[in-house]
Amino acid sequence: MRLRLCSRSRPRPVSPAVRVALAGNPNSGKTSVLNALTGLRHRVGNYPGVTVDVREGSYEFNGRLYEVVDLPGTYSLEAPRSEDERLARNYLLHRSPDVVVNVLDLGNLARHLALTLELLERGFRLVVVLNFADEARRSGMAPDPQALSEALGGVSVVVTEGHRGVGAAQLKAAIASAAAAGDIAAAARPAAGAAAGAATRDDTEAELVRRLARARLIAALTLGSEATDPAGPERETLSDRIDRVVAHRVWGLFFFAAAMYGVFWVTFAAGEPLAAGIEAGIAALAAAVGNLWPEATAPLLRSLLLEGVLGGVGSVLVFLPNIVLLFLGVSLLEDSGYMARAAFLVDRLMRVVGLQGRSFVPMLVGLGCSVPGIMAARTLDNERDRLATMFVVPLVPCGARVPIFLLLIPAFLPQTLRAPALMGVYLLGLGLAAATARLLRLTALRGSAGVFLLELPPYRWPSLKVIAGQVWTRASLYLQKAATVILLFSIILWGLSTFPQKAEFTVDAPPAGGPAGGLDSVADPLTIARLRAAEALEYSFAGRLGRWLEPVFRPLGFDWRLNTALIGALAAKELFVSQLGIIHAVEAEDTDSLAEALRATYPPATGLAALVFTLIASPCVATLAVMRREAGRRRWAILQWVVLTLAGYLLAAATYQVAGLIGLGA
Template structure:
């Protein structure tokens, strides 16, 4: 008897499929992307009565019509060999609509188990099911579950074990679309059978006949079925002439008619229907006056929760890596392999710490997002913002990641997985780096108080954020008209009932995203941090313009700590100028001079590739004045003496519009499955940043706006 099985978990969005997947597999999950598309793949494993089961969680779809990347992925997965059983999860509260997908799955003649989920909600609505009648109609066993409750899948496990032992005995569905369509399907199926296509021998020819009559894009592209296209067109013309309707619409109508009959016979409801609590809540949450302010309040609370909870942990991680670095330095003598010692402490440990310090932010942010998704509010947020976002070529679901981008671009890009449309998701990912993330804040905090009067500081800060938002929305409109152009897509804005999220589901969601961040973004950032370490430290300068060691020793003898620190930073600045980064900065200075940058600003921009915060520390070293952070008054004084307010504004503008960090490019490559798109994003943002800054600097210089030194 077979002991290993592959099961596909299929169903509509918001049917509770993820809860059931999590309940069955627990932490034994793998998350990734399907090759070539930005659709999440998730698989897990578990053992049931000694049987090893691989469970594939398919993307949520409403049909197998290949009208979206998700539908195409589900189609490809279910038509490949090796699927032993389909577990079709159905929302019991809306069976007629949920069973539409079931009629298409049944055509595959793959053994199927129907899971009527949310049965508790259905009971509250007064719904009663004649399970034997439904089982006879679809030729499949049925089990009722409450996937969101602990123990709510116990009956499913029992039924699953029973079903797997009787796969050869599964019934055949009683699906008939009417005499005319059935005859047309038989004619096309006979032609397909005559071809003897080996690749799809395990799938009934009738299934492909249905798809061809529906003008399904996936099947239509298959060269194996090219010889039957003439018969398909003949049957389509015949049906159109007889019924004056396209076959895809005709088939959909017949499916719904068939489901109406089945549901009328097997599903009943009491006359007393209690008004859903969800409906009463939505009177306020989706109100045209209150919906938007409440959405902003919830997003604010999401940020507050994320940063309030994450801040202490980030401090502990920072301190932990600092202690680790100090411990290595104390154990490892400076004279023994100094380059390797510095590489480990300043490269590897600093690089890993630079990534993991943001891990609490990632975890708590996605914990909060999971609450919004599992509770049903995320669908309301999309509904509330849909009208506004469509004016810029996006949909309501794009707004949440854009807002999250003000915190950190990396988790914001990861949050675009809630967007069903591939074009909208790609567009949102491409414009997200224009949101002014928290990494840019130290730059603004350094420059704004130094160059702008107190009464203008809030306005300048608001303006720089606004510029990013406006350019992002304009860019989205342009991309939807060019790069990601396509016919307007109609989205079914489903508002599922509010539910209480389970802690298990929330923790698994947070674990998945945290693991993905550490494994993918962390590894690439570590590599780039090591590369930048070599660029910032090599070649090492042996001869300096003065004897810094003697000067520092003299200052220390005189107990002049400030002078000693200034001398040490002066040596670091001279060393930096001699390194690869410093030389590149000098080489690129003529190119950056038209936007108001000298070699020092150019060098700082190179260092900021790893993370925008590095820009401030780089300037601190190059100007050899005190501590390298935004609170460093001597650094501000140096900037005031060397740059004009116009140049200062251009610094902020360039940092706003260029790539936030290398982790952003790593995540873009990850989410879009393409280094080409990541590199195109980096190049496009650089060109945009340069051109906009060039126009602002040259126009400001021409008009004499902010061109005088104030220090």
């Protein structure tokens, strides 16, 4: 594992950079400390094979460069339970940072100090940050940093105030002096590490208990015994009062529904105009370039630029508003502390399908679009649950599939059956997602059922800086990692439907086996253009592939035209409709005439099979690209594609055969 240091390219001060790691329990406010130290100049570190976001930043202090890593929250360095904790542990133990800044929540000092003691025992040069001093003061605590420093053997202790960044200068000075403290501690480090490594599991538990007892004592010294006495009466906090209602077994569900609706609304309803704006912008750009570049000069290059590249860029950017808004919503929920409550409320419901509470948001977002849906699975801490969730998100019918449903259902079903059919499609998708998740957790992702030990952080006002940071890192991750793949595949698919080019068209007569819409005489130039486009597509690789795939898809009742449209749908699901329009030589925007053409060409059984197939099979390339990036391994994306396509194929074949038996066949 090699750490990419983000400041390599920057002009560097004379002495080498000091490497600072931020460590602490979850919810101790490490990210706000990172913001206080480095401002918003941080980025996600590159850890091969690791999908956890690790933010890094740097700052200069007294002419020296300090590189700061914000490690994921961890309760201890022994027995890491999740990928987050493993990363934090491995970083600390194997990369030995120069200074470890241990962030503690004053409201939970006794427990957070256990990690501090462990870090001290391992010989790290420590600076302790007592965070959320404002909250502590409000609840009547008066921390004594001097007492804590003495109890910890002279470690410098800095008090900060959560999001406001108070104490940053003091903290920088403390880090500088800790870094300058010489290598005495470093010399002692390997020995400490070896001793700890030799300890058995049982010893470590005894150690843990001892450490916790000591931590309680030190916390009592710091805060005054009254505040931390476990026997003393407990004060009810504002968070408790909020939870009375918001995490209530009945009322909580209303808040949950409202919050989820809010996320969904922000992501899609608010994102829609932006996405439309981006599409319009790209179209305008294409038009402008098209005007500047006459059609006659290098027509292929022109087509590549206009349709391939710009189209690809468009399909990359079109997701961006959704992703930004989704993470805005999700970060708000997480940073305020609500997300943990939401996970608590629906955990039992989601466990029915073999997932856990936090899987709800990805599935919900997946209703809009699978790409942000898969990215939303980042909030899951259990790796197996996360993979299972990402795997089934494409089965949730996304918004791009709605035009397909709205084309196929009215085309083949009578009025009375249309609404139940649409409902049935959604239920089938969701049911399959549940079944697949269950199946995965029983087979490929078998394992401890995602131990659910969730700490509910106190409600806090979300920090704009933290949210902005999260949105920025996730959006840039999407652009860096997924965008290139989406762009590449868009261009490949453009090539497939463009080459080889047809030179001569049978303009005068409709092509053989062509549209059955009753186009006998071809006079109108628009119709000629449409017919030519259909011919060109048939002649292209995509059309040939469609023909070549005919025997494969015969059990589903598909002909080469449907196959070709399905190849187009690989780039984006909604392209299925427009490709189908081109190949049937009807105006793609005109759904009614396309539906009529379809009805004339295919029996209802084929329509139903196509409905099932587009629902289940072959997630679009954007989904696959994001899956590959988020799962960290290519094989998960491949497995997802293969499994879903096979399942879609089999179910669609079954649909076609059964529908044929009940008289919906040819």
